[in-house]
Amino acid sequence: MTTVNTGKLVRIAGPVVVAEGLTGARLYNVVRVGTNRLIGEVIRLEGPEAVIQVYEDSSGLQVGSPVEDTGGPLTVDLGPGLLGNIFDGVQRPLPALAAGPDGREVDPFLRRGVELPPLNPGREWDLTFVVGVGELVEPGDVLATTQETEAIEHRMMVPAERNGTVTRLGASPATAADPVAWIDGQPVPMTTTWPVRTGRPVARLLDPDVPLITGQRVVDTLFPVARGGSATIPGGFGTGKTVHEQTLAKWCDADIIVYVGCGERGNELAEVLEEFPNLTDPRTGARLMERTILIANTSNMPVAAREASIYTGITIGEYYRDQGYDVAVMADSTSRWGEALREVSSRLEEMPSEEGYPAYLPSRLAEFYERAGLVESLGRTPRRGSVTVVGAVSPPGGDFSEPVTQYSLRLAGTFWSLESDLARRRHFPAIHWTRSYTLYQLDDWFDGRVADDWADQRHWASRLLGEVEQLQQIVQLLGVDVLAPAERITFQTGRIIREDFLQQSAFDQVDAFCSLTKQYWMLRVIRYLHEQLLGCLHEDTDVDELIGLPIYDLVARMKSWSGTEAEDQAKALLEAIDAELSAA
Ligand SMILES: Nc1ncnc2c1ncn2[C@@H]1O[C@H](COP(=O)(O)OP(=O)(O)O)[C@@H](O)[C@H]1O
Ligand SMILES: [Mg+2]
Known part of the structure; x- marks a missing residue:
């Protein structure tokens, strides 16, 4: 990096410092602060003063130290060698940082002011x-x-x-x-650069009309997200945000995954690092790490760099989108990112808005979610590519009325509502079946690609779950015996959908990923059983006997079907239902 002008530090307030004498510096220019040349960014200009947020540990900085203006904004390097790599919030390669100057391993977060090229300069590529x-x-x-x-x-x-x-x-x-x-x-040059706060240009934005397949039943069947769309997943502590983001990173059918670990515990990212190199992509057979880029800005790293990490991640995502790939950008968690905004804003003594967040919280969140999109790239032969954004939100105390959750809800097209109550009962994923929603219209795609009654079946399940919710209130007050026989069956089917369909362990060898065909046949079996049972009802039916039929044990075992045999297994099960009901 070049220096165009040098000034002096006049004030220091944690990650926010003020310099004088940086004449000509522009907003968002990158600066080097102090004798250690820490990376910072100009975030406000006031007369002769430049207010700077420092992306590294700023302890030990002294008034009077030099501050150098590099003359340009924060950029990322874009070129081959990004995949499989791990960067910090300002794209320094963590493995190379950890190697230390003399080759011995050091704590990468303690090395300050280090300038390392993000991409290995020695690596050769065949063109x-x-x-x-x-x-x-x-x-x-x-x-x-x-x-x-x-x-x-x-x-x-x-x-x-x-x-x-x-x-x-x-x-x-x-x-x-x-x-x-x-x-x-x-x-x-093979490696180009791009300013992280600016979206990359495209020829055209297209309407997202294809789902991102995740292999998670509650997502694909009930609340799918479109490729090029966005989803938000708020939930209190321990409700499954991280497991969900990592499960999607593993199984979703994007070509490229950019995983931004933002302000969360370092050991969770360490798990990803241990696990991904050993996992293979079910579609390509290649190692999952080969399609993954990790941006790590964990809770032990400087708070201001969290702000940058989100934009670093999405800019890299856009770069692969422009090459014609489907990219998924996962951010865990946007709340920790919002807290970084809040901390810097309070150091700036800005007028706080809701719950101490700065008034620009919603516009900053929008600058993240609105970079999702399905696009036609620039160029004479345009390519189609997409960036799908999935943002986790950790509202304090699980209270969804707080600002980060509320603004995320307005921006994202899919809302997966995690409920502490479900997590406590070990119903995972703890995504609520009536409080969540999706705004994407993807029924036509599923009807055309999986089964022509996919949407019909999906709406049937949603309706039934809604009815059961109402019955639940009656049952809580008066007990199950007050329900009419048909309601008893509906009530029971609701339980089957929740337990034998929506619950899905991320840690089960077979069930961690569920193909669309299997999702379809599982639900079809449940619906068939439900309708056949209703058809059996007559005046002297013993409902208790019906809902205690041994066939339910077979239904509960559908999760263990392998993807390829799902259809045959389901057809056999439909026959078994007929046989058992005619005997009943
Ligand atoms: N899909 C899932 N399948 C199985 N267990 C899950 C699932 N989601 C969450 N869990 C359980 O919940 C725990 C907490 O999840 P985590 O994602 O760390 O919560 P959060 O990030 O919301 O604090 C996990 O360690 C795991 O035991
Ligand atoms: Mg978490």
Whole structure:
């Protein structure tokens, strides 16, 4: 990084410091603070003073120390080698940081002011050129590709605002700083940069109409999120936010996962690091880590860098989107990020708004969620790509009326409502079946791809769960015996849907992922049983006997069906239902 101007520190307040003499500095320019050259960002300009948020531990800084303006905003490096890597909130590679200057392992968070290239500068990549000399190119056109990991081809594109004629091609293999090609005599390096607070340009935004398949029944069947859509998952402590985000990271059918661990405990991210390299992607057979990028800004790291980590993550996501991939960005948790905003704002002595959060909390949250999208990329042959955003929210005391939850609800298209009560009863995922919702219209996709009565079945289940909710209130007051026989059956079916369909252990070898076909047949069996039982009812039916039929044991075992045999197993079970009911 270059220095365009140097000033002096005049005040220090934790992660917020004030410098004078940075004439010409612009808002959001990156600065280097103190003799350790800590990374910071100008967040306010007031006359001769620049207010700076410092992204590293600011203890020991002294008034009078130098502050250097680098003349540019916070950017990320974009190029091959991102996949499988772990970065901090300002994209420093954590494994390289931990290696220490003399090769010995050190605590990466204690090393300050270190300037390390995010991408390994020594690594060589074999390039396949997509354009030829003399060709006219425009932003978004792919110049060359390289096999970044087993499953992902990396597409190096003409950067925004560059167009002209390819005058020369780069050499292969090449390293991060080498040019891929020259346009009108000017080199285009393999690694480009992009300011994290600015969304990358696209040709067109499209209507999200394809679901992100997660293999989680309560999600795919009841509350799906679209590719290029957004979801929010608020829940109190221990309700399953982290397990849910990690389960989606493992199983969802995005090509690329960007996982932002923001302000949560470090050991949870360590679990991801241990687990992912050993897991294989069910679709490609490649190691899951090869499609994953981790941004770690855990609770032991400086608070201000949390703010940046969310934007770093989503910018990397957009970069793969522009290459034509479906990307999922997981953030756990946006509340910890909001708290960082609050802390910095209070140091700035800004007028606090709701619950001490700054008045710009909603606009900052929007700047995150609104970068989700299904797009057509720039370039002469546009690609389709998407960024899906899934944000966890940890409201204090599980109270959803607090600001981060409320604003997230307004911004996200899918709401998975985690309930402490369900978690306490070990109903996992603890996503509530009537309080959650999705705004995406994906029924046509499921009807066309899985079964033509998918939507019909889904709406049947939702309706029934709603009815059961009402019956529940009666039962709580007066007991189950007051229900009419048909209501008893509905009540029982509700329990079956909750326990044998919606409950799904993230830690079960077989059931952690449930294919759409299996989801469909499981629900179809439950509905068939329900309708057949209703059909059996006549004046002298003993309802207790019906709802105690041994067939329920087989229904409870549907979860252990393998994905491929689900249809056969279901058909056999439908016959077994017929047999048992005709005997009853
Ligand atoms: N889908 C799930 N399947 C099985 N257990 C779960 C599931 N979701 C959550 N749990 C249980 O709940 C515990 C807390 O979940 P966690 O995701 O850490 O909560 P949070 O992040 O909301 O504080 C987990 O350790 C696990 O025992
Ligand atoms: Mg958690």
